[in-house]
Amino acid sequence: MGNTFYSQLIVVGEKYLGPAAERFMQRQIDFHLGKDPRNLTAGDVDKLADSVKIALGVLTHDKAMVNSAVREIKAVAAKGQAA
Amino acid sequence: MSKSSSGRLLLNPHIILLGVGVALYAAQVLLFPAPRNPKYNINTPTYIALVVTLMGPWIATWAFGVTGYLRLESYARSIKDEASARPFRYLSRGIMFLVWGIIVATVISTFSSHHPSDVSINMPATIIDNYLYSIVPLAGFYYIWRAVQLLVHAKAKRKQFVDLATVVPAIALAALTAAYVYLVFTNPSRQVGVGTTPASYYLPDWLIVVSVIIPVVLSWTLGLLAVINIYRYQQKVAGFIYRRFMRTVAFGVIFIIGGSILVQALLSIGSQRLAGIGLGSALGIIYLFLVLQLAGYLLVSRGSKKLTLIETA
Numbered sequence: 001m002g003n004t005f006y007s008q009l010i011v012v013g014e015k016y017l018g019p020a021a022e023r024f025m026q027r028q029i030d031f032h033l034g035k036d037p038r039n040l041t042a043g044d045v046d047k048l049a050d051s052v053k054i055a056l057g058v059l060t061h062d063k064a065m066v067n068s069a070v071r072e073i074k075a076v077a078a079k080g081q082a083a
Numbered sequence: 084m085s086k087s088s089s090g091r092l093l094l095n096p097h098i099i100l101l102g103v104g105v106a107l108y109a110a111q112v113l114l115f116p117a118p119r120n121p122k123y124n125i126n127t128p129t130y131i132a133l134v135v136t137l138m139g140p141w142i143a144t145w146a147f148g149v150t151g152y153l154r155l156e157s158y159a160r161s162i163k164d165e166a167s168a169r170p171f172r173y174l175s176r177g178i179m180f181l182v183w184g185i186i187v188a189t190v191i192s193t194f195s196s197h198h199p200s201d202v203s204i205n206m207p208a209t210i211i212d213n214y215l216y217s218i219v220p221l222a223g224f225y226y227i228w229r230a231v232q233l234l235v236h237a238k239a240k241r242k243q244f245v246d247l248a249t250v251v252p253a254i255a256l257a258a259l260t261a262a263y264v265y266l267v268f269t270n271p272s273r274q275v276g277v278g279t280t281p282a283s284y285y286l287p288d289w290l291i292v293v294s295v296i297i298p299v300v301l302s303w304t305l306g307l308l309a310v311i312n313i314y315r316y317q318q319k320v321a322g323f324i325y326r327r328f329m330r331t332v333a334f335g336v337i338f339i340i341g342g343s344i345l346v347q348a349l350l351s352i353g354s355q356r357l358a359g360i361g362l363g364s365a366l367g368i369i370y371l372f373l374v375l376q377l378a379g380y381l382l383v384s385r386g387s388k389k390l391t392l393i394e395t396a
Binding site for chain 2: 014015016017018019021024055056058059060065
């Protein structure tokens with residue numbers, strides 16, 4: 001479950017950060033959640049989405065893009081919880 | 084920038100060497116003005132205006148060049164995965180060769196321009212300068228080409244972006260090569276000076292072919308391949324934000340390669356024919372080269388800084 005969830009997050013990340021997505025997600029999870037990405041659960045997603053929102057806000061002023069990324073991350077979590 | 088990071092930057096050997104290069108160049112130009120070419124008939128105020136408008140942007144180009152490759156290197160260091168970092172390390176190295184090639188060549192040619200009729204200074208200076216404009220860019224373009232190859236391979240699973248659409252650049256390269264060879268061998272002052280004009284190469288024809296023309300054409304081939312592939316890479320790479328930053332670096336690299344090819348082609352004309360096209364046209368070409376180089380290094384520097392943010396945000 002953790003692995004699948006993490007790989008789905010990477011797919012979302014790649015849409016915005018391309019080849020740098022996996023490193024970016026790993027760093028966010030490590031720094032802000034203090035977890036191994038393999039143990040990530042849908043319950044961690046709100047905190048992760050917050051940290052991704054702040055980090056993406058540093059990279060771009062395009063708020064619509066940042067919000068869209070956050071929405072997609074939350075959608076991955078919602079899908080995980082429903083499953 | 085914090086006090087400690089600006090202090091570290093000033094102690095960086097690349098920045099110290101840049102300072103030495105700028106000091107040597109500025110001292111030669113400002114303290115010991117070179118004799119003016121009588122063909123151009125330039126008065127003193129015009130000469131000062133020319134020196135300032137050429138020297139300022141030229142030094143800025145060097146500074147952006149050095150910060151550009153240092154930022155690329157810093158970006159490569161920020162990537163923990165070595166395979167992903169390697170293309171940017173190569174790109175940084177390639178740009179480093181190009182930047183230092185033009186810095187050293189400028190310092191040497193400025194020195195020799197003070198002694199236009201002294202062959203004992205002019206000959207070695209011209210030979211070294213020609214190699215700095217042929218062999219050094221070949222090394223630079225090789226690293227840039229290799230970097231782009233690695234980026235493209237990582238994206239396209241070992242499939243190059245070179246396809247039938249490269250036929251047009253291939254024809255352009257063939258035409259450019261033919262024009263270049265023609266200009267070199269119709270240059271009346273290529274081996275020995277004519278009148279007050281010093282020789283362009285001071286080398287026998289076979290050595291011009293082997294040590295100047297072949298490296299230059301090879302470097303153009305690698306440069307054009309790098310341009311085609313990095314252009315397509317920035318179009319196709321995934322990631323809205325990453326692509327935007329990568330595009331800045333890619334266009335920087337394209338401008339740098341364009342400017343380098345322009346200056347190599349310009350050298351084949353020879354100073355006698357260059358004087359013949361008139362001051363306005365010669366300055367137009369020089370300013371075009373300056374704009375391409377300045378914009379190129381500036382874009383690489385800005386793009387690398389943005390890319391580094393992704394790795395640190």
